[in-house]
Amino acid sequence: MKLCGKFLLGSCLLWVQAALAHGPVPTSLIGVPVPPVPGLLDGPDPIVVDRDKAIALGKALFWDINVGSDGMACASCHFSAGADSRLKNPMNPGQKSLNPGGQTFDALGSGQGGPNHTVRLADFPLHEYANPFLRSSGLLRTSDDVVSSSGTFSGRFTGASRFGTSADECARSADPVFHVNGVGTRRVEPRNTPTVINAVFNHRNFWDGRANNVFNGSSIWGDRDPNAGVWVKVNARTAVKQRLHLENSSLASQAVGPGLSDSEMSCRQRSWPDIGRKLLLRQPLQYQKVHDEDSVFAPLGLTVSTPANLRPGLNTTYKTLIAQAFNPKYWSYTRIGPFGGPAGQTPYDQMEANFALFFGLAIQLYESTLVSDQAPIDLSRRDEEMRPIDLSTSALNGFDSFVLNHCNLCHAGPTLTAAAIQGNAALVAPGTGQFYGPPHSRIAFGPDALGLYAGARAAGISPYVNVVTRDRAKTGGLRLMDFGFANTGVGDPNADPGLGGTDDFGNPLSFTSQYLQYLQNNPAGVRDGVVATVRSCQFIAPLAVNTTSTNSSTFTVPDGIVQDGGRPGEVLRDENCPSAAHAYIPTPETAAANLSGQKMAHSDQGVFKIPSLRNVELTGPYMHNGGMATLEQVVEFYARGGNFDSIHKHNGTTIATLAGFDDPEFGPAMIADLVEFMKSLTDERVRYQKGPFDHPEIVIPHGHEGDEFGVNADNPLEASLAREEYLILPAVGANGSATPIPRFDERLAP
Amino acid sequence: MNALKNCRHLMPVLLALAPAVLWIPSAQAAAAFAGSAALTFTVNRIVNLDNPGDLTALTVTGSFEQASPPDYSVTLTGDGSVSDDNPVAGPVSVGSGVFNHTFAVSGSVGNGSVNSSHLGLFGLSFENTGSDGYAIGVTLDYLLDAAILGQYAAGAVDLDFYNEGFSFIGFDHASANDQHTGSSGEFSFVLNPGEFEALYADVRITGNLEASAVPLPAGLWLLLAGLSAVAVVGRRNGSRPETHPVPNA
Numbered sequence: 001m002k003l004c005g006k007f008l009l010g011s012c013l014l015w016v017q018a019a020l021a022h023g024p025v026p027t028s029l030i031g032v033p034v035p036p037v038p039g040l041l042d043g044p045d046p047i048v049v050d051r052d053k054a055i056a057l058g059k060a061l062f063w064d065i066n067v068g069s070d071g072m073a074c075a076s077c078h079f080s081a082g083a084d085s086r087l088k089n090p091m092n093p094g095q096k097s098l099n100p101g102g103q104t105f106d107a108l109g110s111g112q113g114g115p116n117h118t119v120r121l122a123d124f125p126l127h128e129y130a131n132p133f134l135r136s137s138g139l140l141r142t143s144d145d146v147v148s149s150s151g152t153f154s155g156r157f158t159g160a161s162r163f164g165t166s167a168d169e170c171a172r173s174a175d176p177v178f179h180v181n182g183v184g185t186r187r188v189e190p191r192n193t194p195t196v197i198n199a200v201f202n203h204r205n206f207w208d209g210r211a212n213n214v215f216n217g218s219s220i221w222g223d224r225d226p227n228a229g230v231w232v233k234v235n236a237r238t239a240v241k242q243r244l245h246l247e248n249s250s251l252a253s254q255a256v257g258p259g260l261s262d263s264e265m266s267c268r269q270r271s272w273p274d275i276g277r278k279l280l281l282r283q284p285l286q287y288q289k290v291h292d293e294d295s296v297f298a299p300l301g302l303t304v305s306t307p308a309n310l311r312p313g314l315n316t317t318y319k320t321l322i323a324q325a326f327n328p329k330y331w332s333y334t335r336i337g338p339f340g341g342p343a344g345q346t347p348y349d350q351m352e353a354n355f356a357l358f359f360g361l362a363i364q365l366y367e368s369t370l371v372s373d374q375a376p377i378d379l380s381r382r383d384e385e386m387r388p389i390d391l392s393t394s395a396l397n398g399f400d401s402f403v404l405n406h407c408n409l410c411h412a413g414p415t416l417t418a419a420a421i422q423g424n425a426a427l428v429a430p431g432t433g434q435f436y437g438p439p440h441s442r443i444a445f446g447p448d449a450l451g452l453y454a455g456a457r458a459a460g461i462s463p464y465v466n467v468v469t470r471d472r473a474k475t476g477g478l479r480l481m482d483f484g485f486a487n488t489g490v491g492d493p494n495a496d497p498g499l500g501g502t503d504d505f506g507n508p509l510s511f512t513s514q515y516l517q518y519l520q521n522n523p524a525g526v527r528d529g530v531v532a533t534v535r536s537c538q539f540i541a542p543l544a545v546n547t548t549s550t551n552s553s554t555f556t557v558p559d560g561i562v563q564d565g566g567r568p569g570e571v572l573r574d575e576n577c578p579s580a581a582h583a584y585i586p587t588p589e590t591a592a593a594n595l596s597g598q599k600m601a602h603s604d605q606g607v608f609k610i611p612s613l614r615n616v617e618l619t620g621p622y623m624h625n626g627g628m629a630t631l632e633q634v635v636e637f638y639a640r641g642g643n644f645d646s647i648h649k650h651n652g653t654t655i656a657t658l659a660g661f662d663d664p665e666f667g668p669a670m671i672a673d674l675v676e677f678m679k680s681l682t683d684e685r686v687r688y689q690k691g692p693f694d695h696p697e698i699v700i701p702h703g704h705e706g707d708e709f710g711v712n713a714d715n716p717l718e719a720s721l722a723r724e725e726y727l728i729l730p731a732v733g734a735n736g737s738a739t740p741i742p743r744f745d746e747r748l749a750p
Numbered sequence: 751m752n753a754l755k756n757c758r759h760l761m762p763v764l765l766a767l768a769p770a771v772l773w774i775p776s777a778q779a780a781a782a783f784a785g786s787a788a789l790t791f792t793v794n795r796i797v798n799l800d801n802p803g804d805l806t807a808l809t810v811t812g813s814f815e816q817a818s819p820p821d822y823s824v825t826l827t828g829d830g831s832v833s834d835d836n837p838v839a840g841p842v843s844v845g846s847g848v849f850n851h852t853f854a855v856s857g858s859v860g861n862g863s864v865n866s867s868h869l870g871l872f873g874l875s876f877e878n879t880g881s882d883g884y885a886i887g888v889t890l891d892y893l894l895d896a897a898i899l900g901q902y903a904a905g906a907v908d909l910d911f912y913n914e915g916f917s918f919i920g921f922d923h924a925s926a927n928d929q930h931t932g933s934s935g936e937f938s939f940v941l942n943p944g945e946f947e948a949l950y951a952d953v954r955i956t957g958n959l960e961a962s963a964v965p966l967p968a969g970l971w972l973l974l975a976g977l978s979a980v981a982v983v984g985r986r987n988g989s990r991p992e993t994h995p996v997p998n999a
Contacts, residue, residue, distance in 0.1 A: 162865075163902035163960045236910040236919065236952055281904040281958055317904075320925065332921050334910045334954040335869060336820045346823045346865045349956075 023458035024424075024450035025386050025403055026681075027443060029373035029414040029614070031436035034200050035248035035422040040361065047246075047327055048361060052300060054325035058366025059296045060284035060314060061359055063696045067275065068265035069160075069168040070152050070717060074258065074363065076265075076700045077149040079729055081618035081686050082195030082370065084149040085744045086727060088118045088703025090626070092188040093177065094144035096496035103177060106143040115178050115185040116722070117708040119147060121748040124621065124629035127491075127643045132636035133662030135643075142643075144495040147626030148189040149264075150701060153721055157267035159342075160278040166287060168278070170267035172718040180711045184721040185704055187263045191496070192626035195619045196251075197686060197693070198612050200368045201420035203467065203484060205254040207608045207624045208498045210509050213530065215249035215364075217357040218272065220257045224503055224527045231353045233333040239350060241338075244357070248422055251367050252360030259359065273339070273348040276355025283313040284321065288696045290314065293733030295691030296366075310697075310731055322351060322358050330354050369692045372614055372683035382441040386452060391680050398677025401670060407638075410486055410652050412459040413450050416613040416681065419484030421465055428456045429463040430576075457578060462538040464576075467511045467530050470539040473603055476647030478541045478553045480512045480602040485609055486650040489642025490623045493606030498624065500605040500648075510604040516595070521567070521588035536564045536585050537577035543599075544584035553598050560590035603648040615686050617679045620744035630745045631675045635661065690736030695729070702727040779962065781900025783864075784856035785907045785955035788893040791849045791874040793886070794936060800882035805846065807880020808941070812849025813840035817869035821954075828862015830959065836870065849874055855955040864959040875948035876941055884941045888949055890934035894924035902960040911951040913937060918949070 041048050048054045061067060063075045077084045084090075091113055094102045105114035108123035126145065131137035155170030174184030191207050205211035212222025217230035229241040246252065258264035259275055289312050290297055292305035302314040322331060333350035341347035351358075376395070380388035388399060402408060411417055413424040414436070427436065427449040435442040436449070443449055450456040460469040460483055469483040485499050493500070499510045507527050508514065511534075517525025518532055526532050536543050544555035555561050561584040565573035574583035586594065594600045608624045622628040628637060637643065639661040642653045661667045686693050704722035705712040715721035730737075791812060798804045816822065816836040824832050834855045842849065853870035876886060894907040908923040911934050918937045924930035937949050 161902075161960060162904070162958050235916040236912045236950070317925075319906075323923075328921055332908065332910070332923075334908045334952045335817075336823065336867065344825070346825050346867055347820055349867070 023409045024412045024455045027414045028378040028437040030378050032414050037248050050325045054362050054365045056296050057321040058362035064285050066166050069267040072265040077193045078196045080741050081615045082197035083619040084193040089116045089150040090147050092146040092148050092190045095190045097144050098494045106145050114708050115180050116704050121750050125633045126627035133639050135640050147621050149193045150186040150188045151264040154262040155267045157270035162281050174720045183711050183713045191624050196367050197370045197372050198614050201415045201423040203421035205250045211250045211254035213250045215246040215252035217244035220253045230357045233329045239333045239337045251364040255363035256356045256360045272356035273352040276352040280319040285696050286313050289731045290696045291731040291733035295694050295734035372686050375683045376680040394673045394676040395680040398673035401674050409459045410610045411613050417610045419610050424461045460540040464535050466535050466538045468515045468534045470541045470543050472651040474649045474651050482511045485607045487606040487648040488653045489644045489649045492644050493646050499607035512602045519591035535573045537583035542582040546581040546584050555586045560587040562587050605648045614681045635671050687740045688736035689732045691734035694732040697731040698729050700727040780860045781903040781959040781961045782858035783898045783905035783957035785905050786854035786895045787953040788852040789872050790891045792889045793846045795887045796846050797885040798882050809877045810844040811841040812844045812874045814851045814872050821869035823867045825865040830859040830862045830864035832857040832866050853953050857957045859959045859961045861963045866957045868955045870953040872951040877946050878941045881943045887936045887938045889936050894930040896924045898926045904958040906956045908954045914948050
């Protein structure tokens with residue numbers, strides 16, 4: 001094709017894309033309110049009485065290697081821009097898979113793989129085509145293995161010191177999957193570790209959303225957990241277990257998961273009271289140096305370090321910090337009470353019994369400070385079309401490309417994810433009189449807050465916390481789906497069901513599955529209350545339309561429809577609707593009769609939370625399976641329309657075909673521009689670990705002595721386990737480090 | 751070490767520590783704790799609202815007892831030991847005076863562990879068996895003392911005070927090497943004919959110790975032996991339940 005022809009084609013494609021361009025644009029995160037948690041810090045009887053002490057408690061707990069059964073802290077997997085960039089022993093065989101291959105390690109691009117493998121650039125992407133822009137070019141290799149985070153050796157918990165030894169007493173042995181020649185290696189997570197930075201804005205957390213928006217005080221499951229509750233001191237002689245319902249507390253829900261996970265941090269059969277018993281009397285960060293200028297500990301006078309002598313620990317105990325931070329009704333019961341306890345040992349006291357509450361909320365309050373709002377995208381001036389004009393030419397081109405190719409519809413709003421449901425909703429709420437953004441480019445809250453002409457609406461963002469939407473799947477037609485989640489075709493849905501999985505009680509993780517129960521008027525099938533207030537009129541594509549004509553994919557009057565919110569005890573959900581005709585749902589009978597039809601079709605298999613793109617250059621490897629090492633590989637993935645097709649696959653993956661990106665002449669520059677734009681999402685405070693992203697020293701297990709062919713046994717924990725290698729991160733203060741944290745791909749050998 | 755600044759404060763700890771250090775065949779790194787709560791209930795005033803000066807129908811009694819399991823829990827390993835001899839005190843008639851008592855627990859270990867939780871139940875009760883009403887004011891003053899010695903040692907004393915209907919409540923606590931004095935403030939109430947009222951105080955003393963065999967320098971042996979001898983002399987002033995009359999308010 002002649003150059004002018006190519007130019008004409010490219011221009012036409014861009015024009016078509018431009019004509020279709022719509023929706024929210026990436027905006028500043030400055031001044032965006034963190035979702036409120038009613039009852040946590042406010043009201044007549046708040047749970048937390050000293051926020052600063054609670055944050056200090058949370059930071060200590062987050063970074064303390066004593067939390068895990070064998071040296072794993074939360075931070076052990078969230079140490080680099082809130083994510084994990086370890087190279088050695090990151091392979092999981094794909095244990096979420098329904099296929100037999102889920103327990104078998106594959107050889108990767110380098111020809112090696114499995115336990116204690118050190119990943120190389122040649123290993124990526126895990127699913128590779130001859131021409132990365134063209135699936136028909138031929139698949140070079142594929143793997144259902146996952147690049148993730150090594151965690152614990154695990155074992156059966158039998159006890160722990162209250163003072164000294166960091167490792168728990170556990171009956172340990174070599175794992176049947178994670179071993180090299182029978183010598184046990186640390187187990188590895190089945191999904192890549194997402195960043196904790198800005199995660200406070202996510203309505204739910206974990207890739208499959210199982211960290212419920214509601215924190216129940218004791219588990220990750222929110223209102224779904226019938227046994228959940230916290231012990232409340234009613235008076236000096238009575239303590240009772242009460243239900244807790246803390247909204248916008250997904251981070252607390254998330255935090256109480258890994259601490260008991262026998263893949264991540266814990267020996268089996270360990271409980272939160274056991275962890276409390278182990279930690280309460282200890283000095284926080286007992287074995288880790290703390291910087292004398294730590295942004296959290298130093299202002300509170302908690303450090304024992306001097307500029308000349310960084311020393312381990314804080315000058316207090318966890319018990320004292322909890323007593324200072326939390327309402328006494330959660331810890332001051334002087335009697336033993338009905339809290340239970342391990343056989344033959346002292347019964348748990350109230351503080352131990354409620355340790356999950358303290359742990360979850362303290363970590364949540366700490367992570368709520370990890371908001372990166374000082375990236376170029378945040379600080380730039382904006383033109384009348386809300387374009388960030390201070391970005392480099394290349395980054396600005398990338399910004400335009402990002403919007404033109406509809407990346408913005410999923411990576412929406414200032415957090416660059418539609419999963420930030422509450423945060424995005426607050427910004428488009430009309431009439432608040434509030435503004436966000438830098439002083440020179442303040443943006444008014446309201447319908448245009450995320451993009452001109454009510455641009456948020458195209459992404460399904462409304463002033464309401466709407467956890468379900470209806471949108472188009474590539475081959476599955478219009479389908480109901482959890483808002484903020486999508487199947488992009490990264491993997492075979494059978495390799496990891498994601499949102500299609502179930503909770504510990506057999507309930508579907510998917511809110512959409514519950515919504516189907518709601519539509520059939522089956523309240524018992526609705527476990528999360530927020531599902532019963534879903535507003536159908538805010539769906540991207542309507543579920544039911546108040547018209548007498550018929551439609552093959554949408555309910556209409558002849559099918560049998562009713563007003564949304566019109567059931568007894570409900571309030572009509574027809575206010576502020578883009579179209580009043582869309583504020584309808586099928587009658588329960590109609591919904592039940594069409595359950596297997598297109599009109600009730602839903603998408604949940606292989607569906608995952610849409611991640612934020614902030615600091616994305618620092619958070620590789622990418623996707624839920626860690627299958628891509630570079631941002632260029634990510635762009636290529638979207639340019640070819642994903643790896644796998646299914647009826648659950650969101651249409652957004654394929655409408656963003658990144659026209660012209662495969663052109664050998666123009667493509668490289670377009671890719672470079674898009675990557676440059678993504679780099680404009682990096683907050684330099686994150687890159688240089690400045691406050692609030694500074695941290696204590698931490699020693700992180702990083703594979704084992706040897707390689708994937710052989711390891712050295714005789715780990716001090718147990719002779720059948722492999723000896724460790726470590727990654728040591730020095731303590732960093734509020735002023736950060738002189739050296740930037742390395743990108744994942746920069747550290748990879750060829 | 752803060753504890754060394756106050757020798758009297760540390761005496762119970764040293765007493766507890768001495769056997770652990772001296773009676774073990776080989777030298778050990780030892781740990782010890784001692785917790786105590788000295789409580790004083792003072793009847794500030796009693797006024798017969800119907801027949802001034804007549805207190806014959808009013809019974810005021812003080813009492814103390816150490817709770818039994820599950821609020822008594824001692825788990826020992828190795829050579830760990832706990833001293834928790836706190837006999838029942840009362841009920842004793844207080845009249846319009848003072849009731850005081852000290853609840854104390856200590857423990858030590860040279861090679862093993864101690865985990866203990868003791869609950870002391872204090873009370874000062876008022877029973878009106880007559881036909882007159884009484885206006886009464888009572889105050890609880892307390893000294894909470896928690897002392898520890900050793901690298902792996904923790905001790906705490908928690909106090910919960912409350913009246914019969916939990917309308918007058920308070921909480922306080924002392925942790926490692928902390929002496930804490932305080933007062934409930936005056937609890938004032940009217941006791942009508944046939945009524946009962948009380949001011950209670952629950953005190954929990956916890957001790958947690960871990961120690962393992964580590965050789966000690968000979969000099970420390972001598973130091974600990976000497977301190978223990980001093981402590982024996984100082985211990986002769988044990989506390990017992992007492993009543994002290996005070997003038998009518």
